[in-house]
Amino acid sequence: MRFKTATSPHILRETGVGQVMRRVLYAMAPGIAALAWFFGWGVLVNLTLATVVALVAETLMLAARGKPLALHLGDCSAVVTAWLLAAALPSLAPWWLTALGVAFAIVVAKHLYGGLGYNPFNPAMVGYVVLLISFPREMSTWPIPHGVGQAHVLGLPETLEIVFGGAGRLVVDGLTGATPLDVLRTQLGLGLTVTEIRNSPVFGIVSGSGWEWAALGFLAGGLWLVYIRAADWRIPAGMLGGLAAIATVFYLVDPQRYAPPWFHVWSGAAIFGAFFIATDPVTASTTPRGRLIYGAGIGVLVYVIRAFGGYPDGVAFAVLLMNIAAPTIDLYTQPRVFGARGR
């Protein structure tokens, strides 16, 4: 009797790139729900719009590159990019801002840079940085979170009108305000102390009101990702550890000029970035020790940008900067091979 042959191993785990990516999407759900609660329908509108644009861009690029459509669309990587970017955009951003960012992320930062597995930079963060540099005003126009003295709560029709019709009404109605990190930055610049600034209503229990609950949601989802091993614990541990460490040093030096470490860890995109952005395996370091270093580098850079740079938050820049360093980190952090002489 004759049989077909194949090489070992003959058993495989039931896993796949699509499964990994879908798990990232599930893990984002609690954080996104919290964002939607505090910042309104706009969060979900952004998410939907970004998903549609990403899938269209992905399809066109796959077709142009002659890749099998069903296989690659099924890997959900484009949707992950779309969600990561959408979650980072202001919730009432005009439609073209979201569309442009996502399209740039998929077309240029993902496919033109090599496609899935080959792109050197985190596509969502490239898209984000392109928008941040090109449209600083639109990118810093965040609505005031729910429960912090908004004029009124926007319904879905109003939200759609603002997103697709123009943002003019926002300013008029006093719906937007500075983000907590922005407030901290500008007021420190005016010579106020951290304690004085913290009295502003934009701050909540640990960090920004509303924001801190979103951070909690992303932490829950992120810990789940780590628990099921869809993300390596070393990257978030390195990043949050690095951020906390440098923040502690400066906080101890002058607690009135530098915000406490728990504020930094819980503010802005730190938690979200640590579990969802820095952990993008394609662009991160791949060695165990390297991932700790890579994460710590991001954490330190985030702090440096926040405290001394030109932007209130710095996760996107920090991630991109460490993306460049990842291959070098990998080269110098190779694990000791089993049986290598000397330890």
Place this chain on the structure above:
Amino acid sequence: MSALFPFHGGLKTVRHKIESNQGSILAGPLPRQLTVPLRQHIGAIAKPLVQAGDRVLKGQMIGQADGYISAAVHAPSSGMVTAVESRPVPHPSGLPDACVIIDTDGEERWIERQAVDYRRLHSSEVRGALRNAGVVGLGGAVFPSAVKLNPGGHDKSLDTLILNGAECEPWITCDDRLMRERAAGIVAGLHVMVHLLEPREVLIGIEDDKPDAAAAMTAACAGTGYQVRVVPTRYPSGSVKQLVHLLTGKEIPFDGLPADIGVQCFNVATAHAVHRAIDFGEPVLSRVVTVTGQVAQPGNVEVLLGTPFAALVELCGGYWDGVERLIMGGPMMGFALHDDGVPVTKATNCILAAGAEALPPEQPPMPCIRCGACVEVCPANLLPQQLYWHARAKEFDKAQDYHLFSCIECGCCSTVCPSHIPLVQFYRYAKNEIWAQEKEKQKAELARQRHQARLERLEREQKEREAKLRQKTPPRPVPAAKALEVDQLPIEAAVARARPERGAAPVDEPQPSVAVTADGAERDG
């Protein structure tokens, strides 16, 4: 319970042991024809001692060990040799190899068997007896045991002798059954090994999914000082490097041998074969084979070497429908066979008729997303994704920088890869390319040396001729026969000159690195 030293990586795999480990070891069939390969071991192929038409007795040596790293081959039953020729054998290459074909007479007439009094004889004589009995590692690596039982080659005294009963591959249960049913025989063989190697301690490693085997071995070891260590069920704990680490905390150097760190490791079935050879004078004529998967009555069978797989499957009730792959060995490291007409050899520990539900659905590979799942499971602590990257790009130097040759091809990385990349296949490819390149280099070097020698010879001859012309003397009349001899002299001299050169740079000598890998790679399946 002593401390264990867990190794990095590894996997919890599906087990599928229960299918075949319930019944006791069955006696195999006596097929009408046996196809006995002359190469059933690592090292030089055995020299055939018989030819077509010879009558052979059961246990008669039909192939003689050729050189130090080689092993003898015997007639598994009595009968008539009908041919000595190339036949298909179970080998990943699918290439045929030299076999002795024996038509059995059904009488099972034995040679005269004689036990070896190993305590009285010199250890080299005991090793000689094992070599002549064809004892090789029965865990699957089939390295000649006599070589490993020679402590003389190493300055370091032996600290630990390890008996490998881990049997970490899914589906395989032949060692499990052997330990349950023939523990006394295994321990008797162990006594011989201990006598030859004089280790400080003897450890027997058994995975915790085989409590009955561990109990049987513990009972058999009572009063001997040999210690049974139950280890967690984690693939590949049966790989020598991993088992040694697990039990002793020592790492076998990646470019060295277990003996370098004072450890030697044998499979339990090998110990049993030693016992039969020494205490009964029976060479290795059969082995226990697990027949499992999509067969009607899975189980373990003691099979005569040379029995076709098909006959064995028939004994186990034949195939169920839907057998997609016939695998020799386990699903992690075994290889798929084209045909079930090939014979059982000393390396055949398992025949797995894998159905669709045991095999993964074919999935097209996706790009590597560098997730590092492979790094987490690699027991050699390699960076499989980097090896893949360089192997794929044919950057073999870089692949070697990332310790390609430390890869034991256990298959863990391929198993967990979410992109379904056949990683191990890439490493095998890279290794083969590197070996081929090295052979090419050697050939080129040899050709260069030959060319150089030829130029020198021509030059020398030219000078000799010129010298002759200068001191030209009138030719003496010589008889025709004598003249011929004179003419032949330079030729003979040239031949004599060429001989040592050839001896100095043998072409076909196996590469030391190959032998090292083979020895270090013994595992249970």
